Amino acid sequence: MRRELGVALAVARKDALAELRGRHAAVSTVFFAALVLLLFGFALGPDARRLAEAAPGLLWLALVFAGLLAVARLHELEAEDGSLEQLALYPVSRRALYAGKALAAAAAMLLLGALLTVAVAVLYGLDPAAGWLPLAVTVVLGAVGFGAAGTFYAGLTVRMRAREVLLPLLLLPVTAPLLLAAVKATAAALTGDPFGELVAWLQLLAAFDVVMLVAGAAAYGFVLED
Amino acid sequence: MPQTIYVSPRSRGLFDSPPAAVVTRDVARLFGETPALAGVSFGMDAGRVVGLLGPNGAGKTTLLRILATAIRPSWGSVRIDGLDPAVNPIEVRERVAYLSHATALYGDLTARENLVFSATLLGLGGVESRERVAAALAAVDLEGVADRRVRGYSAGMRRRLGLARLLLGSPSLVLLDEPYAALDADAMGFVDRLLVAWRDAGVAVIVASHAADRIAAQADGTLRLEGGVAVEARGGAVRLLDGAPAARPADQPHAVGDGVLTAGASR
Numbered sequence: 001m002r003r004e005l006g007v008a009l010a011v012a013r014k015d016a017l018a019e020l021r022g023r024h025a026a027v028s029t030v031f032f033a034a035l036v037l038l039l040f041g042f043a044l045g046p047d048a049r050r051l052a053e054a055a056p057g058l059l060w061l062a063l064v065f066a067g068l069l070a071v072a073r074l075h076e077l078e079a080e081d082g083s084l085e086q087l088a089l090y091p092v093s094r095r096a097l098y099a100g101k102a103l104a105a106a107a108a109m110l111l112l113g114a115l116l117t118v119a120v121a122v123l124y125g126l127d128p129a130a131g132w133l134p135l136a137v138t139v140v141l142g143a144v145g146f147g148a149a150g151t152f153y154a155g156l157t158v159r160m161r162a163r164e165v166l167l168p169l170l171l172l173p174v175t176a177p178l179l180l181a182a183v184k185a186t187a188a189a190l191t192g193d194p195f196g197e198l199v200a201w202l203q204l205l206a207a208f209d210v211v212m213l214v215a216g217a218a219a220y221g222f223v224l225e226d
Numbered sequence: 227m228p229q230t231i232y233v234s235p236r237s238r239g240l241f242d243s244p245p246a247a248v249v250t251r252d253v254a255r256l257f258g259e260t261p262a263l264a265g266v267s268f269g270m271d272a273g274r275v276v277g278l279l280g281p282n283g284a285g286k287t288t289l290l291r292i293l294a295t296a297i298r299p300s301w302g303s304v305r306i307d308g309l310d311p312a313v314n315p316i317e318v319r320e321r322v323a324y325l326s327h328a329t330a331l332y333g334d335l336t337a338r339e340n341l342v343f344s345a346t347l348l349g350l351g352g353v354e355s356r357e358r359v360a361a362a363l364a365a366v367d368l369e370g371v372a373d374r375r376v377r378g379y380s381a382g383m384r385r386r387l388g389l390a391r392l393l394l395g396s397p398s399l400v401l402l403d404e405p406y407a408a409l410d411a412d413a414m415g416f417v418d419r420l421l422v423a424w425r426d427a428g429v430a431v432i433v434a435s436h437a438a439d440r441i442a443a444q445a446d447g448t449l450r451l452e453g454g455v456a457v458e459a460r461g462g463a464v465r466l467l468d469g470a471p472a473a474r475p476a477d478q479p480h481a482v483g484d485g486v487l488t489a490g491a492s493r
Contacts, residue, residue, distance in 0.1 A: 003349065006346060006351070007346065007347055010343055010346040010347060011347075014332065014335065014339075014343050017334070017335060017339065018332055018333075018334040018335060021334040021335075021375070022334050077332065077334075080333065081328050081329060081330055081331060081333070082326055082327070082328030082329070082330040083330045083331070083332060085291075085296050085326065085328075085330065086324075086326070086330035087347075088295075088296065089294055089295060089296060089319055089322070089324055090319065090344075090347035090348065091316045091317075091319035091320040091347075091348070091349070092316070092347055093316070225297075225298065
C-alpha cells in the first residue's frame, strides 16, 4: 500500500511538473474557461439578477469544458513518444498508476475551480465568501469526481484517432450526475439553502466520486492494454 | 563514453534448476485481420545475447513487445524465468527491461527527473535511487546535461538516456529494439560493452537490429524472423522449439551440430 502511494504521488508529481513547464497548455485552458464564462455572460444579457441565478450552472459548465481539455492534455503527455506504453511496463499495479493520473487531474480541476469561482464572483456579482466552506467542499468533490472519470476516459481514448470527439462524447454523459449535484450544491452554498438540500447534494457528489474512483482503478488496466 | 559499466547482477541460486530465461510456444499476434506474428516458438538461456534479425515487417518489434508485456499474444504462451506474464504480470515486469523504438521520455522533464521517476516506479528510493541515477547518467555520458530538459536533446542523446533507464533496475531479461539507431560510433561501442556487461552479469539480452554484422559480432546466437515466422536459429544460445512452423527457406542449412538449427530441426 505504501509503495502504491509512492507510485501514485510520483506519477502525479511528474504530471504536475510537465504541465507547469509546458505552461502554454495550462494558460490556454484557463483562458478558454474564462472565455466560456464571458460568452455565457454575453448570451444571457446584462440583467444582474439573471446572471446571479445562472452563475452556479455557468461555473460548472465552464469548469467541465475546461476540464475536458485538462484531462485530455494529461494523457497526451503520456502518448507522446510512447510514454504510455512505457508507463504500463513498470512493475507496479494499474490502480497506483490510475490514482496518480487521477490525482493530477483532480489537482488541475481544483486549481481551475478556484480560479473560475473568483472569475464568476467578479463577472456575475456574487459573494463566494458568504458560503465559502460548502462551496469549497463542492469544488473539491466535483474536482475529484471529474478527475476520476476524466482520467479513465482520457486514457481510453488517447490512442484513438478521433479522441478529440470521443472524449467529450463518452465523458460528458457520465458526468451528468456530477454536474447536477455540483450545480445544486453550489447554488445552495451561494444563495442560501432554505430547504436543507445541500448535504444531500454533497452526499451524491461524494458517492459519485467513490463509484468513479473504484471503477476507474479497477478498469484502468484494460485502458493500458493495447 | 566510459569503458567500464556497472550492471546490477541478478540473484543466483533462486532455483535448483533454473528455467530458461525465455520460452515461447506458438506465439502469434494479429492486429485486426493482419498477422504480425504467425506462431513463434523459441527458447534462450540466461546470460546469453541473442540477435533478432529479419526484414521490415518480420515481426521483430511485435515479438519484443509481447515479451515486454506491452501487448498480449493473440494465442500461444510465453514464459520468462518460468513465469507466465498473463498470470504474474508484475513479477515478470520486475525481471524485464525494454528499450523500445520510441524512447518514451518526458520532454518537459530533465534527464535526471526522467530517471528519478523511473527509479521510483522500479521501487528504488532515497540514497539508492540517487546513486543509481547518478551512475546511469555517468555511464551514458550525460552527467553534464542531466539537468537540461529532454525536449532539447538530440535523437542520439535521447537514445542514450533510454539506455540509462535500463541500468536503473536489475533485470534478468533485457529487450533492445534497434539500440544502435541514431548513435555515433562511440555510443555504439558503449552499447557493445553494455551487452558484454549484461552477459557477464547473467542477464539474457535480445537485440533486434538491422545492423546484422554488428549483431553477429556481439551476439551468442541469432533468431531470424520472416513474415511473422521464426525461420532460423543460429548459434547455441537460442533454439527453435516444438510448435514452430515448418516454413523454412530452401537456402537455409538443414544440419544440426554445426551451431546451426533450422526450423523443425529440433522436433
